[in-house]
Amino acid sequence: MATRKKVLLKVIILGDSGVGKTSLMNQYVNKKFSNQYKATIGADFLTKEVIVDDRIVTLQIWDTAGQERFQSLGVAFYRGADCCVLVFDVTAPNTFKSLDSWRDEFLIQASPREPADFPFVLLGNKVDLEPRAISTKRAQQWCQSKNNIPYFETSAKEALNVEQAFQSIARNALTQQSQSVDLYNEFPDQIKLTNTTNRNSNGDSCAC
Amino acid sequence: MEDNHEEVLEIFCQDGVQILTAPAAYISQLNNVGTLMIVEYPNSNVTRCIEWKPIDLTIDSDVQDQEWTVVSTVRRRRTYSGSLPVDANRSKHLKINMSDIKSFRVARKNQKLTFRDGKGDDLCTFVFQHGSCEGLVAVLKGILKTFVSRRDKHVYCILDDERNPERQQLDKSFAELNLFQEQSSPYVWKLVKNFQNRPYETTMEAFSKITDIVYRGAEHRLMDPEVHNILHRSLEAIENNTTTHSHEEYEVIAHVPKLPALKEYPRGRPLSLEQWKALQDSEGQVEDVDAVKLVIFRGGIASNVRKEVWKYLLDYHRWKYTHSEQANLIKQRNEEYFIMKLQWRSMTKIQEDNFTDYRERKSLIEKDVNRTDRTLDYFAGDNNPNLQVLYDILMTYAMYNFDLGYVQGMSDLLSPILYLMNNEVEAFWCFVGFMNKVSSNFDMDQAGMKEQLQHLNTLTAFYDPEFANYLYKHDSANMFFCFRWLLVWFKRELSQQDAMRLWEVLWTDLPCQNFHLLICVAILDTEKHILMENNYGFTEILKHINDLSGNIDVSAVIGKAEGMYNQIVDAEHLTDAVRIIIGLPILGNASVIDSKEASPDISDLTLNGDTDEVSYENALTNSFL
Numbered sequence: 139m140a141t142r143k144k145v146l147l148k149v150i151i152l153g154d155s156g157v158g159k160t161s162l163m164n165q166y167v168n169k170k171f172s173n174q175y176k177a178t179i180g181a182d183f184l185t186k187e188v189i190v191d192d193r194i195v196t197l198q199i200w201d202t203a204g205q206e207r208f209q210s211l212g213v214a215f216y217r218g219a220d221c222c223v224l225v226f227d228v229t230a231p232n233t234f235k236s237l238d239s240w241r242d243e244f245l246i247q248a249s250p251r252e253p254a255d256f257p258f259v260l261l262g263n264k265v266d267l268e269p270r271a272i273s274t275k276r277a278q279q280w281c282q283s284k285n286n287i288p289y290f291e292t293s294a295k296e297a298l299n300v301e302q303a304f305q306s307i308a309r310n311a312l313t314q315q316s317q318s319v320d321l322y323n324e325f326p327d328q329i330k331l332t333n334t335t336n337r338n339s340n341g342d343s344c345a346c
Numbered sequence: 347m348e349d350n351h352e353e354v355l356e357i358f359c360q361d362g363v364q365i366l367t368a369p370a371a372y373i374s375q376l377n378n379v380g381t382l383m384i385v386e387y388p389n390s391n392v393t394r395c396i397e398w399k400p401i402d403l404t405i406d407s408d409v410q411d412q413e414w415t416v417v418s419t420v421r422r423r424r425t426y427s428g429s430l431p432v433d434a435n436r437s438k439h440l441k442i443n444m445s446d447i448k449s450f451r452v453a454r455k456n457q458k459l460t461f462r463d464g465k466g467d468d469l470c471t472f473v474f475q476h477g478s479c480e481g482l483v484a485v486l487k488g489i490l491k492t493f494v495s496r497r498d499k500h501v502y503c504i505l506d507d508e509r510n511p512e513r514q515q516l517d518k519s520f521a522e523l524n525l526f527q528e529q530s531s532p533y534v535w536k537l538v539k540n541f542q543n544r545p546y547e548t549t550m551e552a553f554s555k556i557t558d559i560v561y562r563g564a565e566h567r568l569m570d571p572e573v574h575n576i577l578h579r580s581l582e583a584i585e586n587n588t589t590t591h592s593h594e595e596y597e598v599i600a601h602v603p604k605l606p607a608l609k610e611y612p613r614g615r616p617l618s619l620e621q622w623k624a625l626q627d628s629e630g631q632v633e634d635v636d637a638v639k640l641v642i643f644r645g646g647i648a649s650n651v652r653k654e655v656w657k658y659l660l661d662y663h664r665w666k667y668t669h670s671e672q673a674n675l676i677k678q679r680n681e682e683y684f685i686m687k688l689q690w691r692s693m694t695k696i697q698e699d700n701f702t703d704y705r706e707r708k709s710l711i712e713k714d715v716n717r718t719d720r721t722l723d724y725f726a727g728d729n730n731p732n733l734q735v736l737y738d739i740l741m742t743y744a745m746y747n748f749d750l751g752y753v754q755g756m757s758d759l760l761s762p763i764l765y766l767m768n769n770e771v772e773a774f775w776c777f778v779g780f781m782n783k784v785s786s787n788f789d790m791d792q793a794g795m796k797e798q799l800q801h802l803n804t805l806t807a808f809y810d811p812e813f814a815n816y817l818y819k820h821d822s823a824n825m826f827f828c829f830r831w832l833l834v835w836f837k838r839e840l841s842q843q844d845a846m847r848l849w850e851v852l853w854t855d856l857p858c859q860n861f862h863l864l865i866c867v868a869i870l871d872t873e874k875h876i877l878m879e880n881n882y883g884f885t886e887i888l889k890h891i892n893d894l895s896g897n898i899d900v901s902a903v904i905g906k907a908e909g910m911y912n913q914i915v916d917a918e919h920l921t922d923a924v925r926i927i928i929g930l931p932i933l934g935n936a937s938v939i940d941s942k943e944a945s946p947d948i949s950d951l952t953l954n955g956d957t958d959e960v961s962y963e964n965a966l967t968n969s970f971l
Binding site: 155156173174175176177179180181182183198203204205207208210211214232 | 706709710713714716717718719720721753754755757758788789790791792795824826827829830833834838884885888889892
């Protein structure tokens with residue numbers, strides 16, 4: 139068993155602009171909150187060593203830009219992710235509505251082998267703010283409809299539930315990684331080549 | 347008759363087709379109406395034919411049909427290759443071997459179709475009296491590799507070298523590589539020429555494009571027939587050339603051309619108020635704009651005159667205007683600004699509720715204004731009035747350029763301008779000037795950013811093939827780690843003062859266009875030893891580059907980039923690909939001329955008389971990149 143092997147878990151944080159992705163990451167890793175974080179441009183990540191079920195694992199947490207048009211560049215960052223954290227702002231209904239497209243986009247771009255089983259975790263951030271627009275129940279319903287995604291209500295500002303949320307994220311990522319050693323299609327080219335051959339023999343077998 | 351047993355497949359059939367022109371043997375049939383078919387003979391060497399028979403063959407049609415379908419095609423093909431098969435007994439049946447057809451032309455709104463033999467002669471012409479030839483064309487396109495002629499969009503050319511399995515393999519591998527983003531002949535020629543002329547860099551460039559596959563997986567990509575054709579012709583040409591090469595010439599391929607030595611270019615003094623005054627005449631016109639820009643390029647602008655000069659660099663003021671002309675322009679721009687501002691300020695609640703696009707922009711601007719340079723005194727603190735100005739300018743810009751709207755990164759570009767101008771209208775128009783220079787950074791499809799990243803890769807591959815190779819091997823040839831640098835022109839990497847210095851230098855467009863890419867190359871060159879010695883991969887490179895923020899010596903970098911520019915322009919092996927990026931005239935039309943010689947057919951297709959050759963070459967190299 140490879141249980142003593144050093145484990146690196148790659149976690150991607152996605153969600154609309156301004157929901158608090160950078161703040162959550164910094165609160166979890168650096169225990170700091172600032173009102174002065176700039177909008178993320180491109181991508182960045184922080185790492186943190188955590189203990190999950192008596193094992194030391196390194197979380198590599200990726201923070202990306204939230205504006206839609208920058209997503210076409212996201213593919214380079216999504217690859218090899220072990221868990222995807224979706225974030226919305228509980229005071230901003232639009233950020234909740236976008237969750238489906240964030241989830242879909244991730245699955246398309248990262249193309250994990252078992253999309254239905256890929257671990258997502260949902261964070262409803264900014265619970266310290268009023269007025270609340272998305273109820274706990276509504277968020278939970280969404281999670282149930284997506285194969286029971288774990289849901290946490292957090293405040294990056296007040297450090298509320300952040301630690302617990304990331305513990306769950308780490309555990310989910312680890313479970314997934316140990317269950318299937320090979321989360322992604324390791325040799326996608328081989329499979330594609332088979333397709334190619336098929337297509338050639340069907341379609342292109344013309345003027346010979 | 348053994349031919350009786352021949353299998354026959356009818357692929358296509360259309361009635362009501364009149365034969366308009368045909369070779370002499372069929373003269374009696376001209377203007378008759380009949381049935382046009384595509385017939386396949388799977389057991390014959392000649393697999394497919396276009397056949398036409400008159401409709402009025404009613405007498406013993408069964409026999410006719412039977413006999414007609416069992417025609418031995420082998421003999422005829424040999425005898426009549428390139429022409430029409432003639433059979434005295436069946437002179438009413440027209441039959442054209444598909445392999446004799448080199449092109450076909452559609453005319454008269456899809457009612458007329460002419461098959462041609464590729465030697466300038468028409469094989470025959472059909473008129474489709476009922477309906478059109480669209481169905482036939484669709485089938486032909488399905489079973490043959492065709493492409494539309496560049497000289498005549500109604501002409502479809504047919505490629506016929508399908509039979510060689512090695513070529514099919516070659517096609518497949520090239521198609522999988524997807525080197526040619528918009529597959530067309532110019533860049534294939536370019537690639538092939540480059541493989542000959544500068545094999546190392548070209549290979550690196552080509553490799554860099556493989557990241558596409560690395561990240562997305564190799565989808566099946568069909569090769570454009572035109573590309574396929576050119577590639578094969580060119581490879582033949584290369585084979586022919588290489589057989590005559592001496593051994594010494596083979597050595598050239600292994601030789602990596604060297605750049606001249608890197609020289610130091612220390613920065614000069616900034617443009618001073620006195621210099622600036624001296625460069626203006628009594629009317630306020632700036633005579634020698636180039637001189638001003640040169641001083642700025644060398645040393646930037648002194649802080650006491652920066653505000654004034656930025657207005658010129660950002661096209662708010664005009665170099666050649668007199669004081670009174672300038673005053674008029676300012677007045678006009680002032681009015682325009684407030685008209686645009688009023689447009690969004692007067693939006694009612696209901697209008698806003700019914701305008702999702704507008705609401706989304708507004709919300710994004712609100713979010714970003716509150717997190718733009720809040721650590722600077724100018725924007726610090728709650729209820730800072732400068733934040734409101736920042737917001738108003740970005741909202742007005744969204745009205746000024748609604749197609750672009752607001753994209754993250756814009757507030758970073760506006761912040762130093764507003765800080766310097768400290769005036770809403772002036773800052774707005776200077777921001778417009780800056781945006782005009784970099785708006786492609788904010789394209790919806792990110793095409794501008796992707797192109798710059800590719801250009802950066804090309805420059806790196808030219809300047810330092812070893813480093814480019816390293817990046818390629820470490821999944822980093824996409825240069826994504828430079829995304830932030832490029833999007834906001836190093837705003838996040840430098841202090842406000844340093845960013846302003848770098849920007850004014852870049853706005854001069856000296857010593858060349860896209861000098862900001864050379865700034866990237868210069869920084870990367872300084873960091874590459876760390877990256878390579880530590881064997882960093884994509885993740886670590888990105889982290890290292892992000893962490894450079896705050897640790898870049900802007901003067902040293904500009905000086906180094908200038909030195910690199912001079913190394914590049916003095917390089918004997920300077921390529922057109924690099925020339926295009928830095929805006930140098932390209933080296934003539936070698937590849938075009940060669941393509942003409944090697945392949946008259948293709949050059950005919952790609953060139954026509956009224957094409958401006960320079961812009962053509964430009965487009966060609968650009969598209970190859």
